[in-house]
Amino acid sequence: MSPSMASRHLLSAGDLSRDDAELILTTAEELRSLADRPIKKLPALRGRTIVNLFFEDSTRTRISFEAAAKRLSADVINFSAKGSSLSKGESLKDTALTLEAMGADAVVVRHWASGAPHNLAHAGWSRSSVINAGDGTHEHPTQALLDAFTMTRHLGPMDGRRVAIVGDILHSRVARSNALLLHTLGAEVTLVAPPTLLPYGVETWNAQTSYDLDAVLAKTDVVMMLRVQRERMNASYFPSVREYSRRYGLDARRMATLQDHAIVMHPGPMIRGMEITADVADSARSVIVEQVTNGVAVRMAVLYLLLGGSEPAIATSAHDESEQQ
Amino acid sequence: MPPTQPEVTSPADPPDVGRVVLDARDVTRALTRISHEILERNRGSRNLVLLGIPTRGVHLAGRVAAKIAEVEGVDVAVGSLDVTMYRDDLRLRPARALLPTEIPTGGIDGKTVVLVDDVLYSGRTIRAALDAMNDIGRPQAVRLAVLVDRGHRDLPIRADFVGKNLPTSTAESVAVRVAEYDGEDSVTIR
Numbered sequence: 146m147s148p149s150m151a152s153r154h155l156l157s158a159g160d161l162s163r164d165d166a167e168l169i170l171t172t173a174e175e176l177r178s179l180a181d182r183p184i185k186k187l188p189a190l191r192g193r194t195i196v197n198l199f200f201e202d203s204t205r206t207r208i209s210f211e212a213a214a215k216r217l218s219a220d221v222i223n224f225s226a227k228g229s230s231l232s233k234g235e236s237l238k239d240t241a242l243t244l245e246a247m248g249a250d251a252v253v254v255r256h257w258a259s260g261a262p263h264n265l266a267h268a269g270w271s272r273s274s275v276i277n278a279g280d281g282t283h284e285h286p287t288q289a290l291l292d293a294f295t296m297t298r299h300l301g302p303m304d305g306r307r308v309a310i311v312g313d314i315l316h317s318r319v320a321r322s323n324a325l326l327l328h329t330l331g332a333e334v335t336l337v338a339p340p341t342l343l344p345y346g347v348e349t350w351n352a353q354t355s356y357d358l359d360a361v362l363a364k365t366d367v368v369m370m371l372r373v374q375r376e377r378m379n380a381s382y383f384p385s386v387r388e389y390s391r392r393y394g395l396d397a398r399r400m401a402t403l404q405d406h407a408i409v410m411h412p413g414p415m416i417r418g419m420e421i422t423a424d425v426a427d428s429a430r431s432v433i434v435e436q437v438t439n440g441v442a443v444r445m446a447v448l449y450l451l452l453g454g455s456e457p458a459i460a461t462s463a464h465d466e467s468e469q470q
Numbered sequence: 471m472p473p474t475q476p477e478v479t480s481p482a483d484p485p486d487v488g489r490v491v492l493d494a495r496d497v498t499r500a501l502t503r504i505s506h507e508i509l510e511r512n513r514g515s516r517n518l519v520l521l522g523i524p525t526r527g528v529h530l531a532g533r534v535a536a537k538i539a540e541v542e543g544v545d546v547a548v549g550s551l552d553v554t555m556y557r558d559d560l561r562l563r564p565a566r567a568l569l570p571t572e573i574p575t576g577g578i579d580g581k582t583v584v585l586v587d588d589v590l591y592s593g594r595t596i597r598a599a600l601d602a603m604n605d606i607g608r609p610q611a612v613r614l615a616v617l618v619d620r621g622h623r624d625l626p627i628r629a630d631f632v633g634k635n636l637p638t639s640t641a642e643s644v645a646v647r648v649a650e651y652d653g654e655d656s657v658t659i660r
Binding site (some may be wrong): 168171172175176178182183184186187188189218450451452453454455456457458 | 484519527552556560561562563564565566567568569570571573601605607
């Protein structure tokens with residue numbers, strides 16, 4: 146993929162170089178302070194139009210992108226599958242042509258099919274930037290970025306840090322994007338799941354795997370719990386919820402075996418009592434609410450760096466200090 | 471290469487830094503004078519907030535604050551104000567990395583804000599700074615302190631406190647170096 150192709154879109158966490166990822170994280174750090182100001186608005190994307198194109202329900206991600214775009218003064222159009230022509234069987238191509246005709250500068254797309262954002266970006270249907278907000282079981286790069294941002298705020302640089310991602314790896318786009326990005330940032334990732342919930346080809350992910358949560362917990366700096374995505378399951382992957390929780394759930398007893406500085410994360414939505422108990426989710430180690438706050442800052446950083454200038458700043462790594470005086 | 475060109479410098483030679491206009495002692499004297507002028511104009515340090523424009527303006531603001539503390543025995547509020555997103559040429563260049571904005575805890579509402587920058591040239595940075603401040607609060611008054619005013623304004627903006635007025639041609643470039651960031655204090659022109 147040529148740099149210019151990679152730069153206009155954010156489709157995969159794997160497309161980001163270390164410089165790109167660090168630029169996004171430092172930009173997000175500056176933008177996070179906006180939440181403390183009386184006027185939570187910056188003029189960077191005035192006159193730009195961003196379309197949120199959601200083929201799959203997602204309150205949290207859509208609201209987060211919407212808040213990010215609005216805080217940068219962009220015009221936001223929300224377009225969700227329910228109650229639109231999408232539910233009448235319109236193809237992705239026709240939708241893309243419509244958005245192009247409306248003059249969208251960027252399309253934030255969530256789709257149930259893996260690879261749909263890639264199609265939208267590369268089929269030549271439109272000139273907009275495409276930002277992947279989660280496609281099927283494939284990727285969710287902005288979630289990985291906000292997770293890395295949250296980890297960095299608590300632990301400093303991620304070099305040599307150990308991150309355990311626990312649960313339904315098979316259906317998780319969050320796990321894949323996190324594994325790619327954390328590897329780029331120098332962290333060591335361990336995927337913990339029952340064998341039935343590890344995807345085929347996981348050995349190519351630059352991550353270790355384990356079936357034994359207790360063995361991993363004592364050494365890890367971050368433990369990220371994933372929801373079991375039963376809506377994507379058409380077969381039985383484990384005997385019972387009770388057994389799953391017993392082996393792969395995070396409860397107070399397991400949390401007590403973590404190192405003092407270790408943090409607990411969850412991309413949401415959580416099922417309390419299944420992969421995580423309520424007391425763990427609400428504990429002082431849990432940064433789950435902070436992940437949501439950080440999501441807005443990270444998405445602002447991505448939108449600003451892709452759309453704020455004459456050309457995108459990520460994947461071209463333009464760090465010029467302004468000479469204008 | 472035309473014969474009038476000077477000899478090509480070998481890589482071992484120090485880079486051409488141009489003509490030194492202010493050395494470290496000149497910079498210190500200029501900042502000391504600016505600090506006194508700010509106090510004189512403000513009749514003391516009451517209600518003062520110094521906001522430096524990154525990168526070098528922030529260090530210069532810190533120096534002015536230290537000088538004011540030395541003279542008045544009072545710590546004035548110091549912060550930084552990044553103007554990147556408010557620049558009028560934002561769309562003309564690739565998106566730039568943001569620099570820190572740190573507003574002192576007392577805020578800027580009702581305060582006398584002194585913007586501090588290294589070089590005043592077109593005035594566009596200061597226009598952007600005024601816009602940026604508008605989203606943060608409503609100061610009682612805004613003043614401008616610069617180490618060097620090199621002229622060639624594009625906008626109706628002038629500085630209240632100037633370290634050195636430096637007549638330049640637009641073909642020349644002025645470089646300010648500060649010890650905290652560049653390892654030494656100097657102003658050069660070439």
